[in-house]
Each structure stands twice: as C-alpha cells, then as structure tokens.
Amino acid sequence: MRRWLLALPAMLMVGLFVVVPYLNIVVMSFRAPSPSAIYGPGFTLDNYARILSDPLYLGLLKDTLLYALGTTSLCFAIGFPVAYHLARTESRWRGLLYAGVLSPLLTGVVIRCFGWIVLLANNGVINQLLGLAGLGPYRLMYNPVGVTIALVHVFLPFMILPIMNAIQSVDPRLSEAARTMGASSARTFVRVVLPLSLPGVQSGVILVFVLSASAYIIPMLLGGGQVSTTPTVVVQQLMGSLLWPFGATLALVLSFTALIVVALFGAATRRAMRGVA
C-alpha cells in the first residue's frame, strides 16, 4: 500500500470543493458583467481596476481588516489569560472551564447572534439593567460595537485552544528554573512562558484574523445593515445586484489582502520563534 493513497480521499475533497471553486472564482473575476447572463463574453481587468481605484471599496477593505485586527487583539487579550489558566490549573473544575471555552461552538452562529440581539438591543437586557441604575440607553448594536462583541465571542475558542496547547507543552520546570535564577514571576512570564507559547499564539492569531475578516452572518445580523464589511458587500453583489464577476473580484481581493497580512505576521513572528518547538 502506498502511503499517498491514504491521503487520496482528503485530496479529492480539497480538489473538488476548494481548488475547483476557487479557480472558478478566479476565472469569474476576469469576466465582464452582463445584464442578461451571469457574465458577458470576453475577459477584462475592469473589475480589479474599479476596486483598486474606488475609495469606497478600498475603505470597505480597510474597515474589514480593522474589524479583523480589533477582534484578533481583543481575543488575544482576553484569551491568553484563560488559556494560561486552563493549561496550568489542577482544579477539578477544569473540565467545566474547558466546556465553557468551547460553548460558543456548540450552537449555530445565527442562534448566537439572536442571543446577542436580545442582550444588546436598545430595549434589551443590558440596557434595561443599566436603566435601573439610571444609565443609558446606549446603542450597543447595529454598529461596530455590537459586531465586534459578537465576533470576539464566537472566535475566542479559536484563540484559546491553540495557545492552551502550546502552554501545556511548556515544561513547568522552565518557569521554576527561571525563578531560581532570580527572575520574578512577571519576568519569567515575559522571558520564558510567552516566547515558548508563540507557536500557539501564531496559530490562534491567524485563525481568528482569517475567520473574522471573512465573517458574514455576524456583521449582517448585528450590523443590521448599518455595518458594511467586504463579505457583506460581496454577498450584496452576488444576491442583490447579480454582479457575479465583480463580487468574485471583491472576494479575491479580500482573500489576497488577508493572505498578505498573514504572511507579514508569519515573517514577523518567525524571528521571535527561533529555537522554539
């Protein structure tokens, strides 16, 4: 039995359902629009020219990346301490904590969004409670705040799990050794634990960044039409305006931009990860 044969089913899946559609989109992005068909005859660079010259679409791309960066930073800031605790705790509640971390993945994204709407709406639970204290009401949704809250909630596990795995594989003796050499617990963290957990941080950051840059349902439902990101506009182009070639181009530009950001991030962290793992 040749070993590559074992990979064949997965390769077929990837080939059929990822590579072929992607190539299809690439071809589509060079097509001209047509009022009567999905696309018109011949090939054109107009779609790319339009996106790269129109401040509207460039601004949209910038907003999308800012949402992704904001979500990623918040997920890291909130997720790292949780990951550290989960990796090191010997508490009997560990299993429960772990389930809590995974809980955002246990229901569908639409249901979760409605949950957030119940909480964040102008007459929602949070504003009612604030009202009792004589505060508000505040606008917590149909704006970037609501979208970011929901994005962070949904993608947090993708930050926590890889970091937790990385910290678990760091020998606790390393921290102890640093302490015996005169390092305070804070310096031990900065000089030993953090650098050694970088592989997990790297995976977590990339996962959350890519997922939140391409998120559609959350900005759609919690943005309530007031928040536009590249994915929401792509869907508008496909479903609303039926401009398939332009939608395809927009989607590709977003993918490519995200790829560049990930590559830059990879290059920046590679140096810091020399000798790790």
Add this chain to the structure above:
Amino acid sequence: MARLRIERLSKAFGGVVAVQAVDLDVAEGEFVSLLGPSGCGKTTTLRCVAGLEEPTVGRILFGERDVTRLPPEQRLIGMVFQSYALFPHMTVGDNIDFALQMRGVRGDEAGRRIAGVLDTVQLKGMEARYPRELSGGQQQRVALARALVAEPELLLLDEPLANLDAKLREEMRFFIRSLQRRLQITTLYVTHDQSEAMIMSDRIVVMFGGRIHQTGRPEDIYHRPATAEVANFIGQANMLKGTVVEWREGVATVAAAWGRFRCGTSRPVPEGSLVTAMVRPEALRLANGADRSEMTGRIVARHFLGNVLDYRVGLADGTVVCVQAMAGSFPPEGATVSLKIDQDKVWLLR
C-alpha cells in the same frame, strides 16, 4: 557560600504529608545528599529549600538569614533539575546570560563570566549552540554552568544524573564532585542512587516516608545503619534476629536459634529484648561442612556473578542469608556449610 539550616521542616499536600519534621544542618562548603526511594520526601525537601514549595511548618535559614517565606528569586541559589530545564528558545550563551541578567550582571563582565563558566564545565566555544543541538551530557553541564555562574550561596541538584547513560553518569559524578570541591560551594544533592550518594557526599541523609532515618558519613551509613530500611537501601544486608543476652559498652551478645553472635550498637539495650542485627554479605565467609563454628546452614541457591559466587544459605531458624565467596571451592546446593562471621561488622538495628 553559606551554611544551610533546616529546622523542623514539614510539608503536606492537601492531607498527604510529604515531609515530616526534618532537621538538617549543612556546613559551609559541605556536600550533602538526600537519599531515598521515590516518594520519600527528598525532592520536596529540596524544593522547600529552593522556595518552589512553601513549608507547612518549620524554618529554613541560609547563614543567619531566615528565607522560609522568601520567593525563590530572592534566595541566591543555583539549581539543576533532572530534566535540566534549559530554555529551548535561547542559545547556551543566552541561557547562562539569563542567570547573570537576573542578578544584574551585564556587559563585559557577563561575557567574561560566561566564557569562564563554560570553560569550567568543559564546553568552551559552545555559546551559540541551541540546547537541542547538544548531547544529554552537554546539556547537563550547561545546566550546571547556568546554576553556578551567578555564584550562588547554595547549589541544589535534583537527580541531575538520572537521565544520563551509565558510563556518562559515572564520569559526571566525579566531575560534579571535583567541581564542588574546587568552588567550595555548599551543596544539597537529591538522588535515589545509593552508590552515587556514597561516592559524592560528605554526608548522606537517608529518608523514608517523609522522615529522616539517618544522617551520617557514607561509611557510617553503610557499616552502622540506624534502621532496617537504611540497611536494605544501602547495598545488600542480611538480617539476623535474636534475643539480647548481654550488653556491655557498645557490644551486645545476641542468641539466635542457630547460635550466638556479638554485634555493635550505639545505644544500651536491655537483656531479653528481641532485636534485629544486620551484617553485610562480605562480612560472612563460607567453610565446607559443619565444624565447630557457631553458625551452620544449608546452601539453598548458588549464582555465578563472574568475579564472585553468590550463595543463599538457610539457617536453622529459617533465616536465609546472602554470602559472597570468591569463585574457587564451589560447595554445591544442598551442602551443609559453616559460616564465619566477622563480628566487628555486625550492627544492631533500631
């Protein structure tokens, strides 16, 4: 360099007592080993001295300084772990430099010290290597260099040789011991390997079940063990049971079913008390046949060990003793033999 004092140290984890009322005084420049089977509390004791565990009861003093409640970073210690605990993301030089930086040594002085300590552990020129590029023995020496470079008051070693192969372990024993002698650094060494403890230590502390059974020089521990556990843990021991018939000035005469023997003791024992004495295999000699010797038995097993033959001899009261004889006369299994006992080497146990 400092004197280390441990006073009435106890440590419990939850309801489980790991260390109980341990007292120990280590003189300046002395090399003391904590020896015992796994779970005897030796590592917990060491970790309390390092500050990695907080004692439940008791005090730890470096010189006159009470460090009991100080975190490890304020104790001026160097520690070597069984797994070496080298930082994988730092080069050898950076690993050692870390210890200097944390003590505020930087620049040229740091460079000089790193080169110096690498020379001491025979790893000259290895600064730029990463730990994973080194052999186990080399990693071990980097860990040692890292522990020593900041000139700590106290060197703590937790089974540092356990992960090395036998030949390297042998070499490193002598290496660490001669380095410690040269630097005159007060050292506490944890091991479960009795020959390691014997070769390296000025004094050995033998622990079982969280308690110290005996503290003494290697020859004291070997020839005059305090308890049966100590006697059995350090080399082979034959246990002889009997009743004391006479005690005079540190020598007791004991009557057993198979005869009488004399044994040394450090305490007075009342006549008529039931006691156990121990004698090492090399203090027994075999002679063919039952002569007028006071000790006769029957050979129940015989094993060839190369340089010696190992005999198991059953005595009249059912005790089986181990005797080692130079390969030569070969009394067969089942033969009746007499045993000569070197009476200076029999020791009464507590």
